[in-house]
Amino acid sequence: MTAADRVRRTAEADALCQAAYASCEGPDTGTALVAVGGYGRGELAPWSDLDVVLVSNDDVRPGELAERIWYPLWDSGSKVDHSVRTHSEVLAAAEGDLRVALGMLDLRHLAGDPNLTLRLRTTMLAHWRRQARERLPELHRMVRSRHELIGELAHVSVPDLKEAEGGLRDATALKALVATWLVDVPHVALESSRLALLDVRDHVHDLAGRATDRVAPELWDELAVRLEVPDARAAQVHVREIGRRITHLSRLTWRRVEHVLATPAGRRGPRRPPMVPVAEGVALSNGEVVLDRGARPADDPLLLLRATAAAAENDAVLAPATAARLAREAAPLPDPWPAEARRLLVRLLAAGPGLLGTWETLEETGALDLLLPEWERIRLLPHASPIHRFTVDRHVVETCVEAAALIREVSRPDVLMVAALLHDIGKGSLTEHSVAGEPIARVVAVRMGFEPEAVDLVATLVRWHLLLAETATTRDPDDPATIEAVVSRIGTAEALDLLTVLSEADARAASPKAWSAWRAGLVKDLARRARAALGAGHRLPPVTHEHVDLPPEVRAGGTSIVVDPTGDGARVSVLAPDRVGLLADLAATFALERVGVRAARAWSQDGCGISVWEVADDHVQAALLRNRLDAIVEGRVDPAARLAPRDAGGLPPAVEVRPEASEQATVIEVRASDRPGVVHLVCAALARLDLAVRSAHVATLGPQAVDVFYVQEPAAGALTDGRAAEAAHAVRAALTAGQP
CATH class of the missing domain: 3.30.460.10 (Beta Polymerase, domain 2)
Known part of the structure; x- marks a missing residue:
């Protein structure tokens, strides 16, 4: 045929x-x-x-x-x-x-x-x-409706060669888009894929003896013979690869159509489209993420990750030509990865729905091999369980999307997102996939540069990612042995919190039936009982700090700012007379100077406020920071207006009072989207209540800031319950757009 x-x-x-x-x-x-x-x-x-x-x-x-x-x-x-x-x-x-x-x-x-x-x-x-401008929106709605009804050719268990997303009808729609003269499609890639899919349909018709576009499970073995591939699995991969390629071309083209339709008819754009920088070496042009002028992939091993993270977070197209160039020319990442590479990967994985299109581009261009060569193990691998809507690889990406919506519930979003990416990496093995996946996940986590404790967490989550769901539905929760079965395998409340969220994300990504109200109730009840047995809450950072020799100018009431380069950033140490609002002013200084803060610690010593800031900028200058801080303190610059929260979107901030964490102070834990000004907004809200931040631990984990503040009344120690609730409400309001 x-x-x-x-x-x-x-x-x-x-x-x-x-x-x-x-x-x-x-x-x-x-x-x-x-x-x-x-x-x-x-x-x-x-x-x-x-x-x-x-x-x-x-x-x-x-x-x-x-x-x-x-x-x-x-x-x-x-x-x-x-x-x-x-x-x-x-x-x-x-x-x-x-x-x-x-x-x-x-x-x-x-x-x-x-x-x-x-x-x-x-x-x-x-x-x-x-009439193209008037008719294309209707065509797009019709196409999306069909996709929602039928699913994707590359991933559904029984693919429809014509009606599914990535099928023949999509290929025909692309030809119709080209006929408008508004956009173009890579002709060679589309035509070769379309002809290959027509060949498959011819074989299916002939084997079935009737007009059908659905590939029934019993046809794969015979289809493998017709296609001259080794077995049914290879036949599935062949057909699904074609569908994935057409899907990729279709999504890319429709995004370009949207951009064209958003431009008024007859308006001529500039001869060279404007490029808006969105990250170092990366720009946004015509709705697509491309390399900025002067970017040198061979000299910058992080360029691929910056481009993908920017595309996913902006829900923009990662230009295929850009991804293909990076796949060919990008410098290899060192082994282990630097912390910034790991942070960018987590930002990519936690981008939500924007991850899907970007990940597809990485796959189609071969760029994904540079980041995760182990992906080949599960690429287009069908699921054996009928409860799954997608192939294994797509299910994993959907799990990341689901987990991204739940990161406020965990203290280590970086561990959660990487565990979501790797939880099914052992599928396709002869042994139980969670057993086979654990050592693979451990190797990947070490290569990504996680510290040993986090590597153990990732491996534990991959090994036991089915534990809660299976135990909750098959064991008696009132039997102490049931709780012991969970506690003995998980070990810590932090790991249990991560596993609970991963279990929900995994189930939601499988199908609606996999996370019914009944099943969700059983899993969460089991997790609650296990958490009680382990002791509530995850570990908070220690409150001990090193003693610092105060320089004479600080003892005399002055301020000291020292910048020490660290290779991939800098460490900024600030010493100044302690006062309510000092930390807020320092955080505003960094935010207004557009210096990205990766982590920070702050504490008091002998009436002096000491803070150490780990920043991403290796060219930060102490003199500029001092001038900006002086302008804020003297009232010449108002950071409130410039660092106000954006309009509400994405996940809301999570603010929690942790009364068990300290006897001398009230601990407030904040999880919010990482963006300039978060620490300033929190500290300023506390300062307006005349509350002193005696110690602070600021960390950026992927897309989420996880900040812990030890708060006291200026002369009275820990807050009362009423004041603690007032402080938490003020912080939450300060971080939420549209509220005072």
Whole structure:
């Protein structure tokens, strides 16, 4: 079953239609028989219908021809989808029904008046191009609706070669988009994929002995023989790769269509599209993330991660040409990865829905091999369980998307996101996949540069990611042995919190049935009981600090700022007379100077406020920081207006009072999206309540800031319950857009 077979079938059908037209003495002028749709494109499968239209000029009535021409076709045993219309009626039908308009874009002359066919084809194309801006939104809605109903060819358990996302109907829609002249599609990639999928459909028709576009499970073995691949798994990979490629081209093209439609018709843009920097070496141009001018992939091993994180977080297209160039030219990441590389990967994984398109581009361009060569183990691997909607690789990405919505519930979002990425990495092995996956996950986590404790956490989560779901649904929660089965394997409350969230994300990504209200209740009840047995809460950072020799200028009431480069950033030490609001002013200083803070510690000693800030900028200058701080303290700069929270979007901040964490102070834990000004907003809110921050531990883990503040009344130690609640409310309001 090849393109030559389709040419032969089309020629035979053409001859049949021409003979029928001649046998009925069809006229040579004023009337024509045309093929439309798949038949018009010459893509007849063994059991395809013949889509034909008898067209006439408006002043011609085909009379008996319209009644008699179909009989010879029916008598031949062919299935015919036919209609009779005048030239004007064809245009009206296309105006009223988008499906008719799309079918008419592929009309081809069969018999009768060729000039009428040419005029009709020319008119249909002209109308399509003229009305494209009005019709494409409707086409996009129709395409999305079909995708939601059928699913993706690359990932559904029983793929539909025509209707699924990435199927033949999408390939046809892409050709229609090209016909508008508004956008272009990589022609070679689209055409080769479309022809390969047509070959598969021909085999499926022939094997099934009927017209069907769905590949039933029992067909894969025979299809493997037809496709000359080793086995059913290889046949699935072959077909799903084609679907994934068409899906990738379709999503990319529709994003470009959206960009075109957002630009008013007739407005000419600049000859060279503007480039808006979004990260070092990375810019946004025409809605796509590209390399900034002057970027040198061979000298910057982090450039690929910065580009992917920027694309996913901005829900923008990672330009395929950019990804392909990075795949070829990017400097390899060191082993182990630097902390910044790990942070960028976590930001990518935690970007939410924006991750999906970016990840697909990484796969299609081969750039993913630079970051995670182990991905090949699960690429397009079908799930054995019918409860899963996707193949293993897509399920893993969906798990990351689900986990991203839950990161406020854990103290180590970096561990959560990497565990979500690796939780099924052992699938396809002969042994139990969680057992096989644990050592693989451990190797990957070490390569990514996690500290030993975090490596153990990732490995534990991968090994036991099914523990809560399986135990909750098969064991008696009132039996102490049930709780012991969980506690003995997980070990800490922090690991249990991570496992609880991973269990939910894994189930939600599988299918709605996998996380029903009943199942969710069982899992969360088991987790609550296990947490009580382990002791509530995760570990907080210690409150001990090193003693610092205060320089004379600080003892005299001055301020000292010292910058020490660290290779991939700098450590900034600030000593100043302690006061309420000092930490807020320092945090504002860094934010207004656009210096990214990775971590910070602050404490008091002998009436002096001491803080150490780990920053991403290795060119930060102490003099500039001092000038900015002086301007804030003297009231010449108001940081409140410039660092106000953005409009509400994404996850809300989580603010929790931890009464068990300290006897001398009230501990407030804040988890919020990492962005400039978070520490300032928190500390300023506390300062407005005349509360002193006696110790602070600020950390950035992927996309989330996890900050812990030890708060006291200026002269009275820990806060009362009422004051603690007031402080938590003030912090929450300060971090939430639209609130004072």
